[in-house]
Amino acid sequence: MKGYIGIDIGSISTKGVIINEDEKIIASSYLWTEGNPVLAVKKVLKELRQQIDEEIINIVAVGTTGSARKLIGTMLGATVIKNEITAHAIGTLSLHKDVRTIIEIGGQDSKIILLEDGVVTDYAMNTLCAAGTGSFLSSQAKRLGIRVEDFGEIALTSKHPTNIAARCTVFAESDLVHKLQMGYSQKDIIAGLCNSVAQNYLNNVAKGKKLESPIIFQGGVSKNIGVKTAFEKILNEKVITDENGHLMGALGCAILAMKKNVERPFSFNVSNSDFETKAVECKGCPNHCEVIVVKKDGEKLDSWGNRCDKGSYFK
Amino acid sequence: MKTVGLPKGLLYYRYETLWKSFFKALNVPVMVSEESNLLLLEKGKKKSIDEACLSLKLFIGHVESLKNKCDYVLVPRIYSLEKDEQVCTNFNCLYDLIKNVYPELNILNYNIDVKHHKSEKKAFIAMGNTLGFSKLKSKKAYAFAKSQEKIEKEKKEQNQNIKLKTNKKKILILGHPYNTKDCLIGKSITDFLSNYPVEIIYSDIFNEKLVNKYAKKISPKVHWTMNKELLASFMYYKDKVDGVIVISAFPCGPDSLTNEMILRKKANAKVLLLTFEELNSNIALLTRLESFLDMLKGGIHL
Incomplete structure (x- = not known):
């Protein structure tokens, strides 16, 4: 049987799936990127390999998405290298055919995708500021000395969430410290933080957009029941979260790899190869482009970052 | 003949044809700065305050790259182009700003302030005067430049209309x-x-x-x-x-x-x-x- 690998390499976590020809997930892996996408992907491939029988499943194509999609795509010889928006939309559509709104809050990104009849009609991403994303919540959790995984449950116990200004991480933090010193209880503050993440998202990323039901909430922050409940309260609509919500990007690019109908031999042994990346500053013109060169076992695979052809000759 | 340097930033893209045709009619050679690049931006950044916009930083970089290469560098001052309206304050202060950053630089300037009855035509005649041309010559050159600008605009509009179809x-x-x-x-x-x-x-x-x-x-x-x-x-x-x-x-x-x-x-x-x-x-x-x-x-x- 044919199998397709999809890998989503985000800033915080790396997700991988193998699907069969019926778009069903037959293996999945989810772990932290820890600033080393190459190593993370090697680990993901190892985990995926353990879950399938290589005698039966034959991997014929790979798709990558996420911020390290190009690097990993080159490394694995991917047939599809796709941006996160498209990958997420396609992955989600395969499980929820009628989805109208996808809310996605990840480690440093948040995005909204609006769909109609299975076609993306509008989307938005946060600007480069990470206010109201996962990294904001985990830094506040650290300050409060609580595991970020417990945030949601604690938030649900609060009856009077505190108002916290979440427009900017720096202001939110000083507001939070101030409220703590004033004597607000911790659970009210945590509930307030969850509310402010939802409010901040709706005011910024989803600004001016009409959120139609069914609404699906994805990304790492969707695991936080406090934020999910906050969204439901503000929107007065049911918000769906999926156990596999974090895998949608990986699923989406695996489906794209299948639909592209281009097959390229793939071996799990690629994880045994030595990959090296280096940055070279091209001095060919005053632009001084930083060219990234990727090498496999000492041989150049590809390079990018150059604005013109001069940059492509680096070894 | 003296050369006029045109920094390839800010108003250059709005007035390229007008400027070039005006100087061409007067037989004044012009020199356009190179395309924007990172080195030029670095130079511009060093000379500007951090609140300046990216485009202004680039403009200063372009002026810097023309320094010592031509006799004049064209830096106009525009206060208003329409009655009761304004343009970005960068264009209000551009001349003074460049003058302060480069006190030694020979700036060719013209001043448009429609609000206070200083039209583009008057400004170009005054600019011609700085370069030593008579009122009549500058007037003719300006008329020629305006007609070229119009032809260029119409041509571009026609092309764009074809693209739209x-x-x-x-x-x-x-x-x-x-x-x-x-x-x-x-x-x-x-x-x-x-x-x-x-x-x-x-x-x-x-x-x-x-x-x-x-x-x-x-x-x-x-x-x-x-x-x-x-x-x-x-x-x-x-x-x-x-x-x-x-x-x-x-x-x-x-x-x-x-x-x-x-x-x-x-x-x-x-x-x-x-x-x-x-x-x-x-x-x-x-x-x-x-x-x-x-x-x-x-x-x-x-």
């Missing part, structure tokens, strides 16, 4: 021409788009007689002349194209106001807003552009 997907690049045409800003986007089967429509190619009519559709009174033109162009083209990419340099006061107006009044138009600040990595930019193009294609495409 094609069956390809059309994308409007909306923004100040000094941003949309700059090598480090808008050109990186149009270069990317040229790999796709799309037709690029520029917001600055737009019949000026229609500006007031279309600007009124979005707001009864827009105080900033150049942004009024952008809004009018947006209202005119938005239903004629498949998508709009709005390009801004950070921080821009007038743009922050009118971009917000566009986002609120876009209705069904597909708009992607891209703000440029430091220009080191373009991965975030490519993600947004790619997904925008995927959306315009509609459906699931590879």
